[in-house]
Amino acid sequence: MNPADVWPVIIGLGIASALIRYSFLGLLRGRKVPQSAQRALSLVPVAAFPAIFAPMLFLDGEGGWAALSFPLAALAALVIGAVTRSMVFSLIAGAAAIAALQAAGL
Amino acid sequence: MLAPNPTQTRSFLTGVLNALPMQIATVPFGVIFGALAIEAGLSLTETMAMTSIVVAGAAQLVALQMLVDQAPVWLIVFTAAFVNLRMAIYSAAMAVYWRDAGTWPRVLAAWFLNDQSYALSIRRYADVQEPEQNRVAFFFGVGVCCLTCWILACLVGVAIGNRIPADWPVDFAVALVFVALTAPWLRNWPNLIVAVTAGAVSVALADWASGAGVVVAISLAIAVGMLIRGKET
Numbered sequence: 323m324n325p326a327d328v329w330p331v332i333i334g335l336g337i338a339s340a341l342i343r344y345s346f347l348g349l350l351r352g353r354k355v356p357q358s359a360q361r362a363l364s365l366v367p368v369a370a371f372p373a374i375f376a377p378m379l380f381l382d383g384e385g386g387w388a389a390l391s392f393p394l395a396a397l398a399a400l401v402i403g404a405v406t407r408s409m410v411f412s413l414i415a416g417a418a419a420i421a422a423l424q425a426a427g428l
Numbered sequence: 429m430l431a432p433n434p435t436q437t438r439s440f441l442t443g444v445l446n447a448l449p450m451q452i453a454t455v456p457f458g459v460i461f462g463a464l465a466i467e468a469g470l471s472l473t474e475t476m477a478m479t480s481i482v483v484a485g486a487a488q489l490v491a492l493q494m495l496v497d498q499a500p501v502w503l504i505v506f507t508a509a510f511v512n513l514r515m516a517i518y519s520a521a522m523a524v525y526w527r528d529a530g531t532w533p534r535v536l537a538a539w540f541l542n543d544q545s546y547a548l549s550i551r552r553y554a555d556v557q558e559p560e561q562n563r564v565a566f567f568f569g570v571g572v573c574c575l576t577c578w579i580l581a582c583l584v585g586v587a588i589g590n591r592i593p594a595d596w597p598v599d600f601a602v603a604l605v606f607v608a609l610t611a612p613w614l615r616n617w618p619n620l621i622v623a624v625t626a627g628a629v630s631v632a633l634a635d636w637a638s639g640a641g642v643v644v645a646i647s648l649a650i651a652v653g654m655l656i657r658g659k660e661t
Binding site: 338 | 453605613
């Protein structure tokens, strides 16, 4: 990490996040979001989070595939989280699965 | 701006109480962020500043990860802000109910609006008929509770920070947070397809310089989702 980058990121991301939150309450006060834009924005989490976690699960960061334990434990977390609709249970399932898998030597 | 009448105070406190049980979900993320930030080499001040200014766990973790990967600053801000774009919908949904609110509540909302304050407020607004000033007070009750717990949780994480045992799979913990954030959404085919597309494209483009592939993967997956939706309706 480059320490000089930290504050610019904090300030830049802080401003960007505040502007996004302020958008329709302030800057675009009273404007309606078009249906299609609403649909696209509602897809952001479902698209963004897997795009972020998939490489962490499947790749070892050095051009190879990661060990099997990461995707397997993540699968457990995904299934439990989807069934229970709970982030907390998903976290618990994932943590328990990785502990069990690593204890099993995978 | 604030000369709260008793019913407003009550609405505010109702908001706080409504938000409290939800903190079971935020506290673990706050602790994880605090611990990882310290592990990654952020100072106490930097960690707490990011948590208090950005107030968005997922975006903070993305930014942290990309800082570690030494991505350029503009791309870090862009990608992490992309993750926060969903809050534009929250902003629009709140604006429908906040018709007479003054400038200050609106500006403060730019700090207090998050997944929980949005979700709880919108549900309350639909269920309970009350004056707008009470609705605004309820929102800030939720918001203050969330922010306080978020900052405290992060502090706990900072305290734990360097004491994480070396053999713990910290990399997996980061991924797991995002998995847990995604899982509750994956209850229908369109969302599942969008998620798989995003993940697959992101893995395929992982060689691209410093995370640019992630933004492409997100955009492509959203486009796929729009196409599926277009066929449905």
